[in-house]
Amino acid sequence: MFYSLVKPLLFAIDPEQAHDISLEMLQQFHRLIPDRRIDKPTRVMGLDFPNPVGLAAGLDKNADYLDGLGRLGFGFIEVGSVTPKPQPGNPQPRVFRLAKHQSLINRMGFNNKGVDYLVERVNGKQRDFVLGINIGKNLSTPVDQALSDYCLGFERVYLSADYIAINISSPNTPGLRDLQREDALESLLAGIGQLRLELEDRHQLFRPLALKLSPDLDQQAVPVIADLLRKHKVDALIATNTTLSRDGVKDHRLSAETGGLSGAALRERSRQLLSDFYSELGEDIPIISVGGIDSAAEASIRFELGAKLVQLYTGLIYRGPGLVNAVTRSLSSQTSNTETDR
Numbered sequence: 001m002f003y004s005l006v007k008p009l010l011f012a013i014d015p016e017q018a019h020d021i022s023l024e025m026l027q028q029f030h031r032l033i034p035d036r037r038i039d040k041p042t043r044v045m046g047l048d049f050p051n052p053v054g055l056a057a058g059l060d061k062n063a064d065y066l067d068g069l070g071r072l073g074f075g076f077i078e079v080g081s082v083t084p085k086p087q088p089g090n091p092q093p094r095v096f097r098l099a100k101h102q103s104l105i106n107r108m109g110f111n112n113k114g115v116d117y118l119v120e121r122v123n124g125k126q127r128d129f130v131l132g133i134n135i136g137k138n139l140s141t142p143v144d145q146a147l148s149d150y151c152l153g154f155e156r157v158y159l160s161a162d163y164i165a166i167n168i169s170s171p172n173t174p175g176l177r178d179l180q181r182e183d184a185l186e187s188l189l190a191g192i193g194q195l196r197l198e199l200e201d202r203h204q205l206f207r208p209l210a211l212k213l214s215p216d217l218d219q220q221a222v223p224v225i226a227d228l229l230r231k232h233k234v235d236a237l238i239a240t241n242t243t244l245s246r247d248g249v250k251d252h253r254l255s256a257e258t259g260g261l262s263g264a265a266l267r268e269r270s271r272q273l274l275s276d277f278y279s280e281l282g283e284d285i286p287i288i289s290v291g292g293i294d295s296a297a298e299a300s301i302r303f304e305l306g307a308k309l310v311q312l313y314t315g316l317i318y319r320g321p322g323l324v325n326a327v328t329r330s331l332s333s334q335t336s337n338t339e340t341d342r
Contacts, residue, residue, distance in 0.1 A: 003320030015095040015104070019317075023060065026068030037073040037128075038328040044286045044308045045208035045235045047162055049130050051075035051328045053299070056290045056311035057134035057165065057212075061112045063121040070127055073324040078311065079118065080134030081167045084152040086114035087138055090172065096254045102294060102318045103249060103266070106242070107259030109172045110136050115156045122160045133161035134212065136170065143175040143184075147191045154192055158199050158207055166192065169214035169241035171260045177214055182224050189232035208235035215240035215269040215291060219276060226280035237281070238288045238311070239273045242266065263314035267292030271305060278306030294319050296330030303331075 010018040026033075040051040054076035060069060063079040070077065089111025096105040112118070115135070122131065135153035137146045146168075154164055168179040168188070179188055192209065200206050211234050213225070229237060242260025249255045249265050270291030277287055289307035293299050294315030302310050315323055 003322065007320065011097065011099070014093065015097050016092065019059075019095070023065045023068065026071075027065045028068075030068035030071050033068070033071040035071055036325060037075075038325055038332055040075075040328055040332045042075070042309065045163055045210070046206070047130055047208065049075040049309065050128065052303075052309045052331065053324055053327050054078060054130075054132075054288070054309060054311045055316075056313040057081055057132070057167065058106075058108070059313055059316075063118050066121070066125060066127065066131075070129055072321045073328060074129055075328075076130035076132060076162075076309070078132035078134050078165060079122070080112070080165070081110050081136040081170065082112050082115045082118045082133065082153065082157075083110055083136050083138045084115055084149050084156070085138050085140075086117070087111065087140075094259070096257050096259075098249055098252045098254055098261075098263070098265070099318075100252060101249045101263065101265050102314070103261060103263030104314050104317070105254060105257045105259045105261050107172045107257075109139065110170065115153050119156060119160050130162045131160075132163045132165050132210070133157040134165040134167050136167045136173065137176065139173055143178055146176075146179060147188055150188065150192055151195050154195060155199060159203065159205070161207060163208040163210055163235070165210040165212050165238060167212045167241070169212050171214070171216075171242060171244050177216075180214060180217065180221070180225070182221075182228070185225065185228055189228060189234065193232045210234070210236040210238050210288065212238035212241055213273070215243045215266060215273050216245065217273065222273075222276045223280050226277060226285075229281070229285050234285060236286045236288055236308075237277055238290060239277055240266070240270045240291045242291075243269055245269065262291065263318070264292050264294060266314075267298070271301065274302060274305045274307060293327075294323065296327045299327045300330065300334065 090109035137149035286308035289302040290311035
């Protein structure tokens with residue numbers, strides 16, 4: 001109800017400004033928000049999730065708003081993407097609403113305050129949800145040296161995260177998606193895997209590793225990547241990031257803006273990649289589905305296609321924070337109905 005009142009005001013101003021104002025208000029007044037999280041315990045990656053509905057990386061890049069976001073009912077929150085060194089990202093404007101299509105285009109460019117800042121924000125904070133930290137490389141680091149940035153980030157967040165996500169699929173860092181190619185991905189996963197073994201031995205603590213991929217992969221790449229995920233014991237796949245395609249939005253005046261497209265226009269591509277990877281991976285490696293999930297019905301489709309968890313982002317902007325509980329309530333109801341039928 002409240003969001004329906006403020007949404008017209010937020011949509012009347014610049015999208016990035018509206019994003020910042022919304023999160024600041026949420027953080028400032030989070031104590032006034034009743035905790036209405038609906039629990040539907042789910043075990044994935046060896047972790048116990050209060051429910052399978054999460055926040056995708058990108059909304060809270062620096063973990064500045066965990067108190068407020070934690071009141072919205074998420075079972076898990078993924079912060080970042082964060083890079084070893086702070087960086088401003090791309091020039092503004094860099095976020096564009098395609099309201100007619102319930103979608104966004106963004107070219108943020110990994111704007112963040114750096115991994116040390118994020119770790120300070122996270123450490124010691126009370127929370128009742130699973131925390132993922134999504135790491136990327138700095139723009140100034142050449143792609144052929146990306147492993148060094150990912151290892152720096154991985155080691156720095158190791159003790160602070162419940163799981164760590166590797167982002168090699170943002171379209172807004174030049175050359176980043178080249179890391180999805182077989183030889184580059186082999187090298188990256190081998191290097192991170194070796195570091196993870198060292199950190200696990202040093203700290204006597206295991207941290208699951210997830211890999212976030214692009215929806216623009218060629219279908220021929222799916223079995224190749226699936227084999228690499230198994231080989232290097234990756235614990236989860238996040239499918240998908242934003243798309244460079246403009247299918248379905250070409251009639252919009254903003255469709256020519258550069259950047260990644262998210263929201264309803266991404267839905268079919270995200271579903272397809274989920275289905276393709278589930279066909280290859282089966283139950284071996286869990287898939288976290290993200291991209292175009294803006295209703296309980298859409299979330300249910302993702303679970304039917306093989307997802308073990310789902311993440312929201314653009315759907316929250318158009319539907320409001322009530323979407324979180326709408327999805328979890330529906331999932332809980334479906335579980336109850338199934339148990340009754342039995």
